[in-house]
Amino acid sequence: MKRKVKILGTGSYVPKRIVNAQEIDVIIGKTEGWSEKKSGVKQRYFVEDETASYMGAEAAKSAIEDANISLSDLDCIISASGTNEQAIPCNAALIQKQLGLEGSGIPCFDFNSTCLSFVTALDMMSYAIDQRRFQHVLIVSSEISSVGLNWSQHESSILFGDGACAFILSHSNEASGIIASKMETYSEGAIFSEIRGGGTKIHPKNYSEQSANDFLFDMDGRAIFKLSYKKLPDFLEGLFNQTGLTVQDMQMVIPHQASKSAMNIIRKKLGVKEERFMSIIENYGNVIAASIPLAFHEAIRAGKLKRGDLILFLGTSAGLSIGGIILEY
Amino acid sequence: MKRKVKILGTGSYVPKRIVNAQEIDVIIGKTEGWSEKKSGVKQRYFVEDETASYMGAEAAKSAIEDANISLSDLDCIISASGTNEQAIPCNAALIQKQLGLEGSGIPCFDFNSTCLSFVTALDMMSYAIDQRRFQHVLIVSSEISSVGLNWSQHESSILFGDGACAFILSHSNEASGIIASKMETYSEGAIFSEIRGGGTKIHPKNYSEQSANDFLFDMDGRAIFKLSYKKLPDFLEGLFNQTGLTVQDMQMVIPHQASKSAMNIIRKKLGVKEERFMSIIENYGNVIAASIPLAFHEAIRAGKLKRGDLILFLGTSAGLSIGGIILEY
Missing domain, CATH: 3.40.47.10 (Thiolase/Chalcone synthase)
Structure with missing residues (x-):
């Protein structure tokens, strides 16, 4: 509901x-x-x-x-x-x-x-x-x-x-609302994107030249993509099955701005045309969790979305997690 | 509801x-x-x-x-x-x-x-x-x-x-459920309990002998107590007004285990007897967010609570925030 x-x-x-x-x-x-x-x-x-x-x-x-x-x-x-x-x-x-x-x-x-x-x-x-x-x-x-x-x-x-x-x-x-949502976490991919330090395991007081990299972002992009790409079809099926909708009913897909190449492959996999797949990575890079709302905000500012449009938010994160929301704007 | x-x-x-x-x-x-x-x-x-x-x-x-x-x-x-x-x-x-x-x-x-x-x-x-x-x-x-x-x-x-x-x-x-809840944050008290470092403002790479204390917990207990004690009466009124209940209807109050002296003053302010105010700080200290669930868990293990009992969770946190939940166990 x-x-x-x-x-x-x-x-x-x-x-x-x-x-x-x-x-x-x-x-x-x-x-x-x-x-x-x-x-x-x-x-x-x-x-x-x-x-x-x-x-x-x-x-x-x-x-x-x-x-x-x-x-x-x-x-x-x-x-x-x-x-x-x-x-x-x-x-x-x-x-x-x-x-x-x-x-x-x-x-x-x-x-x-x-x-x-x-x-x-x-x-x-x-x-x-x-x-x-x-x-x-x-x-x-x-x-x-x-x-x-x-x-x-x-x-x-x-x-x-x-x-x-x-x-x-x-x-x-009003008609606006969240129609469906889903999240999945596969911690088999937890080590694919990490900052190992900064918490209780490697406290900042252990900072040294040798440990410096533990306090910086460490990512295996290929492994992230491989795992999330494998999980994506079932994930999307589970998400859309909650509705009578398909991805083609979406006025716009707002993906996490992970990397341009990954976004391109996902877009083709979804079978969505470029004009319906919002990309702002060219001008902002990957702004972590701000990526999806910022891409949505930019789509509105550019006049690409209006009230009543159906929209898919779709992203991945460290964890490794996949998340999606289908909403009526 | x-x-x-x-x-x-x-x-x-x-x-x-x-x-x-x-x-x-x-x-x-x-x-x-x-x-x-x-x-x-x-x-x-x-x-x-x-x-x-x-x-x-x-x-x-x-x-x-x-x-x-x-x-x-x-x-x-x-x-x-x-x-x-x-x-x-x-x-x-x-x-x-x-x-x-x-x-x-x-x-x-x-x-x-x-x-x-x-x-x-x-x-x-x-x-x-x-x-x-x-x-x-x-x-x-x-x-x-x-x-x-x-x-x-x-x-x-x-x-x-x-x-x-x-x-x-x-x-x-079944009858179990959350009857009412409330949270308030007063960031005028944000500096009363802090770890200033470890995030993006003072990144671990800035760790040094001089900055070491920025990465450790810093608390002004008196200021926290003063602000939260001042806000507590209205907070509790707002919480209990959602229900037809009073604090005397609670089988047990499970407070955050902040400090023994603060807990004693709050207990007296609430007018609750010692046996209805769960304290585990003697044996565990303040276990941050684990304090309230652990006190509840210990109350159950000690046979002090049974299904159907009404319980108040009540705590404060850095922020400064006050939070409470009235539930039927």
């Missing part, structure tokens, strides 16, 4: 500093054109002085304006990011503070399923909103990947960017 | 190593008896070789046995902890792997609201379970505080312990 939620507004923030493919080529010591050819990323943004909570709050303010509500209308603030600003407290509380809502009492907490964090938060919160626990929930994904990249691992370091995106997810008795 | 969920089973795991108050006195250079008098903690457990995912999986296995279901009956695995094993992937995926479910596809993700993570997960997942998205959800809190304590900050370091607790939360048409 469709969960009665509506994406009332969206907003984004990107850091001031644009980093183009040529700059990346220099960093990694390759000839000009190498990183763009390999990753499909023409440019991405890296933070200068911006913090995750600052970016998240800026994206949130835009989403609030877009939704035509006030800050005081919010009754829940959620951070749904693969990266955190600090170990304690949760990002959502830091975003609340940045929004000047420090005395409001609006509940704040975080979801984490790495690149799928936003999709998971949207999926799970739709039940609480449908049941009228909350009227207007702010879901923010604010990601700083640049600080944790391993520049000696070219395959991963050339892909990522920083940025934030926010949705206002609201209760609605 | 009561959400149709039932705590079908509970389980716990504590590390092999017991650390008594005398050992703590030696670590912090105080005379024997000082730390116990100050904190009320006679002993706590610290990990030796245990990881968070190992402890979480052990607690989960006990809960599954207690619930009389099989591993394969799980349809969602959630980690609800204030600490993480590693930065990527999420704890829940690592717990799935420890459980030997790496090929199962069971969805895995994390909630984080620091010490309230478990309460938040219970609260939010109750909507998805009530709406039949899931039948049996494993919620695990597995905490390793010992690695992040600042032994020069006596006020906080003498309080904490390590350990894990797990619930099987299941759909049920």
